[in-house]
Amino acid sequence: MSMEDLYQEIILDHYRKPHNRAPSLEDEDVHVHHSNPLCGDEMDLRIRVADDGRLDAVVFDGEGCSISQASASAMTVAVAGRDLKDALELAEDFRLMMHGDEPTRADDLQDGVAFEGVARFPVRVKCALLGWMALRDAIETYERGASAHSVTYDD
């Protein structure tokens, strides 16, 4: 377990130059807020769904460590344009990877696979998952017909 396993260059790139980071989204369908007060992490995720049921736009904003921010950034890229069911499945693949499984859709996860090493740092798994869990929640909120949801994690 070395620091290089954790902080790969791909991760640092996403951290330094995040993709799809924005405080608002025009015509947003859903806005979810996820926070982990115990870490001080905050994540706002906004999605817009196209008429054909695909993720038209996914943007995040928030505060947190490099892992949480970079993972959210990589996530927005990986799920862009996917239909909702597919995006949920990809989120599940990522989640399982965080619990030590081989990812079955490494190509689709794109830069997300760079986070595989995080699985070996149990306290950081939650950081890497924050964006993906917010996405899942946003999609489920959309499917319920709601437009906003807020989640607070415990330890």
Added chain:
Amino acid sequence: MSMEDLYQEIILDHYRKPHNRAPSLEDEDVHVHHSNPLCGDEMDLRIRVADDGRLDAVVFDGEGCSISQASASAMTVAVAGRDLKDALELAEDFRLMMHGDEPTRADDLQDGVAFEGVARFPVRVKCALLGWMALRDAIETYERGASAHSVTYDD
């Protein structure tokens, strides 16, 4: 530390044939009740004081282990006829003996000296002291001009 140190023949004699054990006392001046609910010990002590200020009669009644009952019996014998101050001093001598000191008035304590070995059994010290503490309380109650008092010990 052997059982013989604790249960000397003198002690057993007092236990089997207690002196001055009675449930009441004619013309009693003071009646005190001491209990140690944690042990289940109960001690009723009654005294009568003569006009000349001497202990005219001391009787006890109660429930408890051999040490507490025998010690109370030996106490009633040792203090009979003493003036109140003297009896208090003797009680103090006994108390100090229970804390490991040599008794300074071994002769006056009479059979009370047989309890010297109890000092080596810390949990039983309280048993040996029960009667003596009741006596002290009875005398102090008398001196306060009261006729009854009740004390509950903690552990």
Added chain:
Amino acid sequence: MSFDPATLRKEFPTLQREVDGRRLVYLDSAASSQTPQPVLDAMAEYYEQLRSNVERGVYRISEVATGRYEQARERLARFVGAPATDGVVFTKNVTEAINLVAYSWVRRRLGPGDALLITGMEHHANFVPWWHAAQDQGFELRVVPITDGYELDLDAARALLADGRVRFLAVAHVSNVLGTINPVDALIAMAREANPDVVTLVDGAQAAPHFPVDVAALDCDFYGVTGHKMCGPTGIGALIAKPERLEEMPPFLTGGSMILDVSVDEVTWNHPPHRFEAATPPIAEAFGLEAACDYLDAVGMEQIRTHERDLVTTFVDALRATEGVTVYGPLDAEHRSGAISFAVDGVHPHDLGAMLDGYGVCIRVGHHCAKPLMRTLGVNATARASLYLYNDTDDLAPLLDGIAAARSLFAR
């Protein structure tokens, strides 16, 4: 491997010692059990390799210690057959577990017109918290009486439940004085029949160490255990609860780790079980308790029960056959665990205890924190010998010898 207490004893350091040249015969496991070497090793591992605080440490030793602490929760859940790890709250002992329920559930929900049902053979730990709450909140305390055979009087219980006002039932799984194994499943069913919303707590302090417990099958809302009686360390116990009960409870002890957010205006409680574990928990003790569960399961809880059932029968038969000895407790071995209370004619329990100490035999004498039961038995104190996996028939002779010596000294 056959069940061999003499071999098992080798793992218990205090049982290796002598007192005045005599082998220590430990017959006080109902007060506190001995602790086997693997439990001590687990605690040493924490102190020697992983000493740090748990929860939220981002460095390795703290992460590993945290993982082990949470693993202990899981292990205990499995040990007592609790369906949900999230229902396991670590406390300092079972008394704190019961108080937690008294403060956070009973005191906040029961009031005048309500009743709480306990039994006449409860340890003070499962009596005083309810009594104190009843005083403050004005609800009624009802007590299931005991039969002449030292068992719960279920007919009387049914009558006490009949008006449907019993909203909470608290009962010992096993009596620490009589050894009686109570039919808690029947009592819980009876209470539910009278009031489907009744909430139930089982004090498992004397059960979990001695036979397989299946909390899911009992279907009680709360089950309490204490580490130091089940081969574990001092300083730890647990409340095992249905998660939905914990969800509806405000916290009891408050402080660090049990909140999500705090400002002067608002506090957001953490989710269970963390909501109920303020502050730095008993970390080394959790390591030890996990190892105790492993140890007991490796020996085999079924085998422990069988051994104790047979051994208690031997002891009770021998005591009953001894002149001047009265045994309190059920005669049916299937209904009794290894705590044996008895009296010796003409010998005060304190004198008996001291006498036995001279034979290297450790028994408990006194009221055993069950004064209401003592009143029912009509005594101030009893002597109690209690058995565990490391006892065997070798321990009987010193006990009988000491009793005989006491009788010859005092009762003539």
Added chain:
Amino acid sequence: MSFDPATLRKEFPTLQREVDGRRLVYLDSAASSQTPQPVLDAMAEYYEQLRSNVERGVYRISEVATGRYEQARERLARFVGAPATDGVVFTKNVTEAINLVAYSWVRRRLGPGDALLITGMEHHANFVPWWHAAQDQGFELRVVPITDGYELDLDAARALLADGRVRFLAVAHVSNVLGTINPVDALIAMAREANPDVVTLVDGAQAAPHFPVDVAALDCDFYGVTGHKMCGPTGIGALIAKPERLEEMPPFLTGGSMILDVSVDEVTWNHPPHRFEAATPPIAEAFGLEAACDYLDAVGMEQIRTHERDLVTTFVDALRATEGVTVYGPLDAEHRSGAISFAVDGVHPHDLGAMLDGYGVCIRVGHHCAKPLMRTLGVNATARASLYLYNDTDDLAPLLDGIAAARSLFAR
């Protein structure tokens, strides 16, 4: 003997280990200290020689264990300069000690119209119990603000006390985040001036381990300590109280050992401190805590303070001299203890903590259970390095190296 941390370290097993081939540099003693061998030996003595329950056992090993348990109470009283051994109540940690006071004193005595004064730098343990009680009982919670120099604003405190309605004062002796040593004697005097009957509690969790504490001189009503931060074991803490305060308090946790008599109609509470120690206490832990007091006094509390004061100055100076590092906390070394909170520009504390872990350095990152203070500082989290007797300047380089590495990785 001169004070030599490198020699002292040899007695702390976890400090002997390596992580990834690097020496473990433990800078998290404010969360939990390391435990020296004599403390582990004392606990082993209990488990290996004297394993039994305490109080009322009539056999030798229980008598000896009971004596040692009570001796630990005496020892702790002496360690903190408390005049009365009877004022020492063992709890599972300082959080329980504070909750005891919240439940048995504050909740029963404060109500609408009353105020309770705390400070803006309290640990949640000395904040949430009062907040919760205030919610339930309707009294007012007032908070002493913090100056720009990270010290208590005593002028503001005076103003908050002026109306005489503050009936209870609760204050940290030392802040676990800022390291500030608070002038608790001055604050107590000020509170007494405004209301002679004010009752005071000092949270000594971060003080007792680090410098000589004289509870008698402070003249506070309650003082809390926690074992695991003072070279002692987990699972034990204590409330040190004026006996007359304890006398007027009903019990908090109820159960065995804390009553004199129990019937269905009436319960007679035991005298303090036993009234507040229901059930089987943390026995092994008391053995350990006694040994911890012996250990600390043998090293010398004055010397520990001098060492830490010098070392913290070295650390703070070095950190302040490091580009991009901000240190939170007083500059005057006489007013600060060994907890150093800091931020590194452009590096999230979690990343910093993880990075340092790679250098074998253990620090804490997060809100340190002091969210209200974090709000005042305007941050979500800080990094905190905290020092103890076994740290020395050898520990500085790995810290600075890790910070530099983190900056070059994240902050470019």
